Amino acid sequence: MIEWMHNRLQLQKMGEQEFQAHLSLQRLRPRLEQFWDAQGADAATRHVFELRLEQHWPALFAIMLQLYGSRYDFFYHLEQVLLTAAAGWLARPEPLREVDEHRIHDPDWFLSEKMAGGALYVDLFAENLHRLREHVDYFKRLGLTYLHLMPLFAVRPGNNDGGYAISNYRSVDPRLGTFEDLQTLASDLRAAGISLVLDFVLNHTSDDHQWAKLAQAGDREYQEFYYIFPDRTMPDQYERTLREIFPTVRRGNFTWHDGMQRWVWTTFNSFQWDLNYTNPAVFRAMAEEMLFLANTGVDILRLDAVAFIWKKLGTPCENLPEAHLVIQAFNRIARIAAPGLLFKSEAIVHPDDVVRYISSQECQISYNPTLMALLWESLATRKVSLLARTLSHRHRLPPHTAWVNYLRCHDDIGWTFDDNDAAAIGINAYDHRRFLNQFYTGQFPGSFARGVPFQENRETGDMRISGTMASLAGLEQAIEENDEQKKELAIRRMLLLHGISLSIGGIPLLYLGEEWGMLNDYDFVRDPAKAGDTRWIHRPRMRWEYLQSLDDHIDSGEGSIRKRIFLSTQRLIQLRKELPALAGQDMELISTGNEHLLGYVRLHDGHRLVVLANFSPDPQGIEGNILRTAGLGRFFEDAISKRTYGTAEPVVLEPYQILWLNRV
Numbered sequence: 001m002i003e004w005m006h007n008r009l010q011l012q013k014m015g016e017q018e019f020q021a022h023l024s025l026q027r028l029r030p031r032l033e034q035f036w037d038a039q040g041a042d043a044a045t046r047h048v049f050e051l052r053l054e055q056h057w058p059a060l061f062a063i064m065l066q067l068y069g070s071r072y073d074f075f076y077h078l079e080q081v082l083l084t085a086a087a088g089w090l091a092r093p094e095p096l097r098e099v100d101e102h103r104i105h106d107p108d109w110f111l112s113e114k115m116a117g118g119a120l121y122v123d124l125f126a127e128n129l130h131r132l133r134e135h136v137d138y139f140k141r142l143g144l145t146y147l148h149l150m151p152l153f154a155v156r157p158g159n160n161d162g163g164y165a166i167s168n169y170r171s172v173d174p175r176l177g178t179f180e181d182l183q184t185l186a187s188d189l190r191a192a193g194i195s196l197v198l199d200f201v202l203n204h205t206s207d208d209h210q211w212a213k214l215a216q217a218g219d220r221e222y223q224e225f226y227y228i229f230p231d232r233t234m235p236d237q238y239e240r241t242l243r244e245i246f247p248t249v250r251r252g253n254f255t256w257h258d259g260m261q262r263w264v265w266t267t268f269n270s271f272q273w274d275l276n277y278t279n280p281a282v283f284r285a286m287a288e289e290m291l292f293l294a295n296t297g298v299d300i301l302r303l304d305a306v307a308f309i310w311k312k313l314g315t316p317c318e319n320l321p322e323a324h325l326v327i328q329a330f331n332r333i334a335r336i337a338a339p340g341l342l343f344k345s346e347a348i349v350h351p352d353d354v355v356r357y358i359s360s361q362e363c364q365i366s367y368n369p370t371l372m373a374l375l376w377e378s379l380a381t382r383k384v385s386l387l388a389r390t391l392s393h394r395h396r397l398p399p400h401t402a403w404v405n406y407l408r409c410h411d412d413i414g415w416t417f418d419d420n421d422a423a424a425i426g427i428n429a430y431d432h433r434r435f436l437n438q439f440y441t442g443q444f445p446g447s448f449a450r451g452v453p454f455q456e457n458r459e460t461g462d463m464r465i466s467g468t469m470a471s472l473a474g475l476e477q478a479i480e481e482n483d484e485q486k487k488e489l490a491i492r493r494m495l496l497l498h499g500i501s502l503s504i505g506g507i508p509l510l511y512l513g514e515e516w517g518m519l520n521d522y523d524f525v526r527d528p529a530k531a532g533d534t535r536w537i538h539r540p541r542m543r544w545e546y547l548q549s550l551d552d553h554i555d556s557g558e559g560s561i562r563k564r565i566f567l568s569t570q571r572l573i574q575l576r577k578e579l580p581a582l583a584g585q586d587m588e589l590i591s592t593g594n595e596h597l598l599g600y601v602r603l604h605d606g607h608r609l610v611v612l613a614n615f616s617p618d619p620q621g622i623e624g625n626i627l628r629t630a631g632l633g634r635f636f637e638d639a640i641s642k643r644t645y646g647t648a649e650p651v652v653l654e655p656y657q658i659l660w661l662n663r664v
Contacts, residue, residue, distance in 0.1 A: 021061035024075070025053070028082055035083055039090055049089045052336045053082075059361075060332040063325050068280045077280035081333070084284055088291030088337035095190070096297060100340040110195075110300075110342060110365065110507065111402055113583040113604075116573045117146035117197070117509040119409060121163075122176050125512060125542045129177035133185050136192050138547075142515060143573035146507060147189060148197035148302065150410055152176050156206040156271055159529050162410060162539075164199070164304060165206035165272050169289040179296065186297025195299035197344065202286055203305040204272040207264075211285075212273050216259050225282050226273045227265035227311065229254070234313075235263050241316050247457045267308050277309055277326055287333050294338040300365070302344040303327065306357055319353045327362050344404060348411070351394050351418050360400040365507065368403040369416050370394060375497055376413060376472065377432075378615045380439045380447075384598040385425050390417060391600070392589055395505065402585050403506030407497045408472075408514060412454040412464035412535055413440070430461070440465045440472060448474030448490065450520060454534045466534040469494060470517040470565075479519070479558065487561060489617055491517070492656035495568050496613055499640070499658035502576045503602060503611050505587040510569070511538075516546045517565040575639050575660065581607035590630045596620045597653065601630055610636065610661040614653035621650040633663035 036046050064081065068074050092100075103109055118139065126132040129152070139147060151163025154171040163173075172179050186196050205212055214222035229235055235254040242253050245268055254263045255270040265274040275282050293301065310322040327343065334341045345363035347354050351370045358366045374387040397403065415436055419429035438444040440451040451467030470476065473493040478486035494517065501508040524536035549559040550566065576582050583604045590599030596616035602609045610631040614620045624647035628634055636645050639660040645651050653659065 017062055017065070018058055020065075021058040024061055024078060025057050027075075028079055031079055032082060032086060035086055039087075041090055045090065049086060049336070052339065053085075056332045056335045060329060060336075063329040063332065064280075067283070067322060067325055067329070071280065074280075077284060080284045081280075081287060084288050084291065085333050085337040088288070088295065088333075091291075092295050092338060093297075095187070096295065096338070096340065099190070099299075100338065103340040107360075108400055108584075111400075111584050113579060113581075114577050115145050115507045116143050116502070116576065117148060117404065117507055118142070118144045118512045119148035119150065119197075119406075119509060120512040120542075121150045121410070121539060122152050124539060128175070129172070129181035129185050133181075133188050136188050136194070139189075139194055140192055142510075142570055143577065144510075145193055146195045146197060146300075146509070148300075148509070151199045151201065152182070156208045159269070159271070159532075160206065161269050161272060162533070162535065164201050165204075165269065166201050167206045167208050168210070170292055183296050190297065196297060197300040197302060198293060198298045199304055200290060200293060200301040201304045202275070202290075203308045204266075204268065204274045207271045207273055209273075216257070218260075221281075224279050225276055225285075227276050228260065229263040230261075232263065235265075237313060238265075238311070238317070241314060243316065243318075244457070246455055247459075247462075265311070268305070274308070274311070276311075277322075278311070283326065283329070287330060290330060290334070291337055294334065294341045299340065300342045300344050302346055303363060304346050306345055306363070307347045307349050307353065319347075319349060319356070324356065324362060327357065331362055348414060348416065351390070351416060354416075355394070355397070358401050359398050364400065365402045365404050367409075368405050368506065369414070370418075371403070371504070372406055372408075373413060373416050375407065375500060376440065377415070377417070377436060378598070379473070379493055379497075380436055380449075382616045383595045384613075384615055385595055386417060386422060386427060387598060388589060389421050389425055391587075394418075395587055397585055404509050405501045405504060405506045406509040406511065407501055408467075408469040408511045408538060409509075410511065410535065410539060412466050413451075414464045434461065437463045437465065440467065442477075448477055448486070448493075450474075450476040452520075452534050452537055466537050468518055468520055468538040468540065469497070469511070469514045471520040471538075473497070475517055475561070476519045479561075489655065491561065491565060491568075494565065495572070496615070496656045496658050498569055498572055499660070500598070500611070500613055502572050503582055503609070503660060504600065505582075505585045505602065508573075508576070513540055513542065515566050515569045516543070516562050518543070572640070579607070579609055579639060579660070579662075580604055581609035590626065592622050593626060594620055594622055597622055599626075599630070608632065608663065609639075611659065612651070612653060612661065613658045614656055617655045619652050619654055621652045624649050624651055627651055627661070631661060631663050635664040636661040637664050 064078055122132055126135055152172055153166050154168040154173050155163055156165050156167055172182055189196050211222050211225045215226055253267050255266040257264050266272055267274050277283055307318045309326055310320045311317045312320055343363040345357040345366040347357050348369050357363045374390055378384050378387045415433045422429040439447045440449045441453055442449055450471040451465040454464040454466045456463040474490035478490045518540050520537045521540035525531045530536040546562050549563045581602045581604050586603050588601045592599040597620050598613040600611050628647035634647050639662055
């Protein structure tokens, strides 16, 4: 009787929506119990799931109600989502449940200074998953604790957008191995203390995915999984407010399908069909795929092209509120069925829009495309004005979240800075982007870069840049000209960028090959499936002979350069792990009084580190008093060089030098 009265009082305190959520769960419990009984779930498994369900169901219900509440079959789809979560939890292996439990009690585990990431294509790095297992020791040797494997699922033959045209989320590309190989690798990485990151391509599937095949065969249910139109009436209305993502590949966002005699929405390539998330059956189906991937041993899912997943007539169909709701709903399902799983946002859009995907309720971590672009901008201009301006109000994130800071990746470089930030310091954004494109394709006088254009739109002037880190930083030019001074400056530029990525706050991410200073691979044009996509120029195959140079006593030549870049990068990663101030995300800028010098303080749990970075090919100084007040001391030791600096006189940085300064 007392328990009944207590429950009654609790119900009376609830708001209307909270009450509806409670009521819906009560109505669904018999169906859930039937599922548990049919699957033979034990009491402990049920109890743990129920606890998390009680915690997260009200928020999940509220989101589903916003997205799909007007549908007549809303309650049916709600039931299907609940059963999908239950099935995902029931299938979750015991070792992953142990990881879940640990991370529930340590939710900020990914904010540690020990986190250091790498990304690679399996076939280009090690041929297949089985052979990749042989290189776990290499990842440990380099210092990685986070490994992102670029798309490795079954894809369409020929051009597949670098693996982003998925034919089957539950099948590994047979050229790379099997799902059993993936699970074994995940287990090996977990034992080595390395988190596994995989892509979850949630905006589209390949045109040869089973759902798309059924749609092509006339199945109405699966035609509603995509945006399919009988004529140009609706596509033409949508096109009025859409931009073109790959204008040199094709024009517009819709593709004619001869077999169906229909138009299909294809934002990226004609063979990538956009999923229709206004259909709750698509949401549930993708939630099921997400949990299947989570149960293979994945720690982090990179959510691909998140900005595009919701469409609405009369809008750009990017960054719509409903897109955020979909991701938040996936987040809640993961909290219930796979709470150790994190989401990483891939939103290469305006900086104001990028940050909106980042929260503990949506994507806990996110690529930092603006930092990447502006580090290269600062190298080109030799000034940090735009970088500092942007960092001053765009670096801070909500609690329990982090940036993923990268210098290069599998994708191109787009100049994603804010036009208003540029205007505030007297820069015309349009002209500046044209300058940067000229500089990084080597067309600007005095440029050191060897990049190539990607998706140049001659009508709008828009263009992005392809190229490896080393080629963009000047190493390719220096080796071509056999100029020792240029080689030295190129190496310094690379280590400067690594030093910032590793220290500015968040998770640093190497695109593997950077640790060796690998140059552009111009042979990609020999492969017809790659020839039309210049991004393959910065996706070179790993050259394992470079490892031999670590044991060779080479004092000059290209082998010496590779060895120096590797050992220097390895050492910076190790130093990061030894500095508690580099945990977390908090960063405070220092006004250096020098347009060539970037300065900031990293603070964490009472630890303090001052970072100074010179973006000029000439020595640059900072007043010692600025360093004293920022670091709260008179003497500092650089963790990198072990040199001591006093603040009684100016501190001078060599060309492209970076200092990590601890108070002595």
